[in-house]
Amino acid sequence: MKLTIQNISKNYGNKQALNGVSFEMENGVYGLLGPNGAGKSTLIRILVGVMEANGGEVMVNGKRRKPSDRDYRSKLGYLPQSLDFYPEFSGLDYLRFVAALKGLEGEAAESKIKALTEQVHLTNDLHRKCVNYSGGMKRRLGIAQALLNDPEILILDEPTAGLDPHERIKFRNLVSIFSRNRTVLLSTHIVSDIDSIAKETVMIKDGKVGRMESTQSFVDAIAGKVWLMKMTVDELVEYQNDHIISNVIPTGDKMEVRVVSDTKPSADAAAAAPTLEDAYLYEFNQTKGDAV
Amino acid sequence: MKLFKYEMKKLLFNKNRLILLAVMFILFTLMSLLTSSGTFEMRGSSGYQEYLNLVTEHSGTLNPEQFAESKQISEAARASHEAEYGKAENDLFVAYLFRNPVMKFHYDYANFGERVYEYWNGPEPQDKSDIKGFYPLEEKLETLKNQQDSYEYKYYQKRLATELSQGEPVFANKQFWNNFSAAFDITRVVFLLLMIVAFFIAPVFTREIKDDMNSIILCSLKGRREIVTAKLLSVCSTAAILTAVYFAGNFIGAFIANGNIVGFDAPARCFATFEGTAIDTTVGGIAFFGVLWTTLAAVVFGLVVCLISAYAKNQTSVFGLSIVFILTFSMMGFLPDHIHAMIWPLIDFNFVTLSLCGMIFSGSTMYNFLGMPLSYGIAAFIVCIALSVITVLLTYLAQRKRSVV
Numbered sequence: 001m002k003l004t005i006q007n008i009s010k011n012y013g014n015k016q017a018l019n020g021v022s023f024e025m026e027n028g029v030y031g032l033l034g035p036n037g038a039g040k041s042t043l044i045r046i047l048v049g050v051m052e053a054n055g056g057e058v059m060v061n062g063k064r065r066k067p068s069d070r071d072y073r074s075k076l077g078y079l080p081q082s083l084d085f086y087p088e089f090s091g092l093d094y095l096r097f098v099a100a101l102k103g104l105e106g107e108a109a110e111s112k113i114k115a116l117t118e119q120v121h122l123t124n125d126l127h128r129k130c131v132n133y134s135g136g137m138k139r140r141l142g143i144a145q146a147l148l149n150d151p152e153i154l155i156l157d158e159p160t161a162g163l164d165p166h167e168r169i170k171f172r173n174l175v176s177i178f179s180r181n182r183t184v185l186l187s188t189h190i191v192s193d194i195d196s197i198a199k200e201t202v203m204i205k206d207g208k209v210g211r212m213e214s215t216q217s218f219v220d221a222i223a224g225k226v227w228l229m230k231m232t233v234d235e236l237v238e239y240q241n242d243h244i245i246s247n248v249i250p251t252g253d254k255m256e257v258r259v260v261s262d263t264k265p266s267a268d269a270a271a272a273a274p275t276l277e278d279a280y281l282y283e284f285n286q287t288k289g290d291a292v
Numbered sequence: 293m294k295l296f297k298y299e300m301k302k303l304l305f306n307k308n309r310l311i312l313l314a315v316m317f318i319l320f321t322l323m324s325l326l327t328s329s330g331t332f333e334m335r336g337s338s339g340y341q342e343y344l345n346l347v348t349e350h351s352g353t354l355n356p357e358q359f360a361e362s363k364q365i366s367e368a369a370r371a372s373h374e375a376e377y378g379k380a381e382n383d384l385f386v387a388y389l390f391r392n393p394v395m396k397f398h399y400d401y402a403n404f405g406e407r408v409y410e411y412w413n414g415p416e417p418q419d420k421s422d423i424k425g426f427y428p429l430e431e432k433l434e435t436l437k438n439q440q441d442s443y444e445y446k447y448y449q450k451r452l453a454t455e456l457s458q459g460e461p462v463f464a465n466k467q468f469w470n471n472f473s474a475a476f477d478i479t480r481v482v483f484l485l486l487m488i489v490a491f492f493i494a495p496v497f498t499r500e501i502k503d504d505m506n507s508i509i510l511c512s513l514k515g516r517r518e519i520v521t522a523k524l525l526s527v528c529s530t531a532a533i534l535t536a537v538y539f540a541g542n543f544i545g546a547f548i549a550n551g552n553i554v555g556f557d558a559p560a561r562c563f564a565t566f567e568g569t570a571i572d573t574t575v576g577g578i579a580f581f582g583v584l585w586t587t588l589a590a591v592v593f594g595l596v597v598c599l600i601s602a603y604a605k606n607q608t609s610v611f612g613l614s615i616v617f618i619l620t621f622s623m624m625g626f627l628p629d630h631i632h633a634m635i636w637p638l639i640d641f642n643f644v645t646l647s648l649c650g651m652i653f654s655g656s657t658m659y660n661f662l663g664m665p666l667s668y669g670i671a672a673f674i675v676c677i678a679l680s681v682i683t684v685l686l687t688y689l690a691q692r693k694r695s696v697v
Contacts, residue, residue, distance in 0.1 A: 012697075048511040050696040073513050080507040086499075088306035093298070100294035101512035101519065145508065 001061065001075075001152050001183050002026050003047075008056035010042050010207075017042045018207040020056070029179045031194030031215070032187035033280055034204035040187045041081055043204065044157050047185070048078045074103065077151030081158045081187075083142045085130030091117070091141055092126040095148065102149040109148075116144040119174060135162035143171065147178065154184045160193050172197055195276035203283050210283055218279040225262055226278045229269040230254045244285065246278050295514065295522035303496060304530045313534075316488060317541045323484065324545025328471040330390035331549045343393030347465040350401060354460070359405035362398035369395055404463045407567070411460045423448065424656070426455050447665040451656055454570040458561060466555035466562050468546055469575050473564035475542035476582055476650045482622050485538050485586070486593055486647060489531050490614035493594050496523050497601040497690075498610055507696050520691045524598065524684060531594030535587040565650035570667065582649045589647035592676050595683040596643055602690035618644055640668070641675040 003025045010018040018039045034040050045051035047058060049065070049072065058065045065072050085094055092113070099109035117123045120140040125133065133141065139162045146154060156175070160168045175184055176197045186194055194201060195215055203210040203218075211218070226246070231239060236248065236255050243265065247258035258272065259265050260282045303309070334340055350358055373385050389396040414425020423432045429452040436445040474480060500506045509515040547553065556576030561567055563575045571578060596617075601610045621644035624635075632639055645651060657668040 045507070045696055048507065050507050050510040052695055070513060073511055073515070076511055078508060078511050080504065082504045083508075084502075084504040086302055086503055086505070088301060088308070089298075093301070096294070097298040098508065098512070100298065101509060101514050103513045105294055149513070 002059075003153060003183055004059040004062070005043070005047065006057050006059060008043065008046055008053045008058070010039075010046060010051070011054050016207055018046075018053070021204070021207070021209050022056075023202055023209055023212045025183050025185060025200075027179070027181055027183055028199035029175060029184045029186060029194070029197045031198035031201040032185055032204060033189065033191065033194070033201055034187075035189060035284060038204045039207040040189075040204055041157055042207075044078075044155055044185070044187055048076060048155055049073065074149065075152040077146040077149060077154040079142045079146040079156045079159050081161070083138065085133075085138065085141070087129065087131045089130055090127050091122055091130055091133070094130055094141065095126075095145060098145040099148050104149060112148055112150070113144075116147055120144045121170075136164060136167055139163055140167065140171075143174070152182050154178065154182060155187075156184070157187045158189075159186065160188065160190060168193065191275075191277040191280050201276070203280070205284055215276055218283070219274050219276055222260065222274045222279050222282050224271060225260055225282065226272045226274040227259045227261060227265055227269040228272045229257055229259060229266055231257055244281050246275075246281050295519055296525050299496075299519075299522045299526035300529060302499065303492065303526050304533065309492065313537060316484075316534075317537050320484065320538055320541025321545040321548075323480070324471065324474065324542040325548055326545075327474050328546050328549030330386065331467055331471060333387075333390045334393050334396065335551070337391055337393055339393040343397050344465065346394065346397040347400075347463075350397075351464050352462055354405055354408045354463070356405075358401060359408075362401035363405060366395070366399040366402045369399070401463060404461065407461045411455070422656070426452070429455065443660050443663050443665065446663075447658055447660075450658070450665050450667075454656070457572055458559070458570070461561055461567075462559055464555050464558035464562050464575075466558055466564075466575060468550040468553050469555050469562070469579065470564050471546035471549060472543060472579065473650075474546075475539055476565040476586070476648070478622065478625075478644075478648055478651075480542075481586065481647050482618055482644060485535065485590060486618050486644065487615065488538075489534050489590050489594050490597050490611055490618070492530055492534060493527050493597040494601055494610040494614065495607040496527055496598050498604055498607045501605060502607070506694070510694060510696065516692055517688065520688050524595070524687060527594045527598045528591045531590040532587050535583070535590040539583050539586070566654045568654045568656060570656070570669075571653060578653075582653075585649040585653070586647055588676055589643065589649070592646065592679050592683075593643045595680055595687075599683045599687050599690070602687045602694075617642075621645065641672065643679070646672055646676060646679075 005024070006022050008018055008021040009016070021039075021043060032040050032043070042051065046053045049069070060072055060075075086097075089097065095113045095117070096109060099105070099113060104112060114123075117126055120143055122137065122140055122144065125137060130138065130141065139159065143156075143159060146156065154175075159175075160171055163171060172193065175186065178184065179197075186198065188194060198215045200212055201215050201218055202212045213221075230251065232254055236245075236257060239245075239257070244260040245257055246260055249256045258278070259269070260274075260278050304313070334343070369388075370385060373381075373388060377384050389399055410425060412426045414423065414428045418424065418428060423429055429448055432448050433445065433452060436442065436448065439445050495502070500509055509519055512519075553576075555562065556574060556579075558575045560569050560571055560573045560575060560578035563569075563578050565582060566578045569578060571581065573581065597610065597614050600613055601607075604610045604613070621642040624639045624642065625645075627635075627639065639645065640657075652668050652672045655668065658665040659668070659671050660666075661671070
C-alpha cells in the first residue's frame, strides 16, 4: 500500500490552512506532528475524504483517489479528534452500527467486535450506555471502531487524548502490532505517542510540511544541541523568554533546566542526549512558555 | 437492514422517544374523547334509546313526510333557542341537542333532507362558474351538447357521472364516524400530526453533527449511499407509525365516547369529512382510505423535513423551518381570490393541503390537464409521488456532497 499526498492545498476563506503539502507513506506508522492550528486535522479530513481540498490530490498505489471511491473507503479506518456517541446506544450497539456502516455483518462483525473489545478492555462495559463512559473509555471505543474493518489505512487524530499512561502504552503497542502490513498515520501534538513507534515523522507547521524523516534522523539532527543547566526560579523566568526549554526539574533550591540551543548556553551547561520532544521544539522554535 | 434497524433506534425506538410517543397517544385519545363529549352527554340522557330507535327506523333514503316534520320541529326549536339566547350562541344550541336526543334526531334528519335537496338541485345560490346538483348539471350539459370536445363539457359530464354513481344521500346512524372525522380536521392534522412528525424527524441528519459522527459515517463504506437509504426508510416508517398512533388515539377516543362503530357500512358520503366524495365505497372504507392518504401525506412531509435536515446544521433550525412552512401553508387558504389565482399550485399542492384528504377527495375540484379533466385526488397523488422522488434524490445528493468542516 502506497499513499501519496500530492501538493494538497486548502483555504478557509482568506486563510490558507494547507499550502502545497506533499509526502508519501507506505506500510508502517507515520507520525504527524505539529502545534495546534498547524493544519493536521484539515490534512487528515482531506485524507479520509470528508473534506474537499482546493488543490492537489491523494493517490493510492499511484491511482488518483476520488471522493466517491468506495474501494478506498473500504480500506480506511479513522478515529477523528472529536468523537461523541449516540446517547441511546450501548457500546455494543455503537460497534455493531459502525460495523454495519463498514459492511461487516453477522458472525464476522460479532467476532471482530469481541476481539477488539478485549484488546481495548471494554468487554465488561459493552452493554452500558456510551454516554456513561469515561473519557478514556470513549477514546478506547473510538479506537475499536476504527479497527473494525481491519483497515489497510488507519488514520488516527489525537488518539491518546484522555487516556491514562497505562492505556497510552497499551494503545501504542496495539498500533505497533497492527501496523505490520498496514499504513498508519498518527496525528498528535504529544510527542511521546510516536517517538518509539513511528517509522517516519512528518512535521507540519502553518499548513506546510517542514520535514519528513525517520524519527531517529530528527533526533540525530539535534545531537549536541541539548543541554542541562541549573538556575534559580527568578533566573528561569527571565531566561525562558528567549530560549527553548524542553523540561524543568526542581533540584534543591535550584532548577535543572533542559535547554535546546545551537550553542552552549553557559559555561556550566552539560550536554544531554536529545529526544524527539527536543527535536520537535527545535523544529518549531517554540520558545515562549511552551516547556513540554 | 442493520443500518435501518439502528436508524430506527436513533429516530424512534429509544426510551425517550417511546415515552413521548405514549404521551402523544394519550393526548390524541383525550382530545378525541373530549371533542366527542356531546355523545357522552347524549348517552346519559333518557331519550337516547328513543333516538337510536328513530335513527334505525328512518335509515335509508329520504322520507319527505318525515323531512317536513323534522324540519318544522327543529326550526321551531332553533327559533325558541335563539329567542332565549340570541343568534350567535350556536354552541349552546348544539349542547342543547346533545341533551335532547330526540330533538337531535329531527335536527339531523332536517339537515339530511337539505343535503338530498342539494344533491338534486344544487346549492342556493348556485355558483355559475361551477354548477352543482344533478338537474343543473344535466341542464348545463344540454347547453353544451354542441361542444362535446370542449374541456367544459368533459368536466360536467364527469361530474354528472360521479353523481349518478354515488346516488342521493342516505340517512344512517354515524355518530361515531362524525366524531372520528375530527381527526381529519386541518387544525388537528397540522398541530397534532405534522408538527409532531417534524419534531421526531428533524434530527435525522443533524444529530450526526451534534454527536460528532459525521466523519466516521462519511468515510465508511456505506456512509454515503446506504446510510441515506436507511435514514429515508426510517423517516418513512417513523412518519407512518406516528400517523398510525395519531389515528389509533382518535379512533379509541371516539369509540370510548360512543361505544360502537355503527354506520361503518353506510355509503361513503355519510362520513362527515367526505360528504361530496366521488369514491364509491362505505363509511368504513373511506375512513380507511383517509387514514392511508394521511399516512402517505405524512410520509411525504417527513421526507421534506428529512431533506431540510440533510442541509441544515442543527435540529432547532430544521424544526423551526418546518414550522414556518406548516404555518405559512396553513394560512395560504385565507389568501384573497386574486392571489389564489396567481399561486394556486402552491396553495392546492403544498404538503399541508396534501395532508387534508377531506379537502382533496370530498369536493369536485378538477384540473384541466391537456384538455382532459383531472381530478384533484389524482393530481394530488401525482404531486405526492413527484415530491417524494425529488426530495429523495436531493437527500442522496446532499449526503454525497456533505463534508466536515
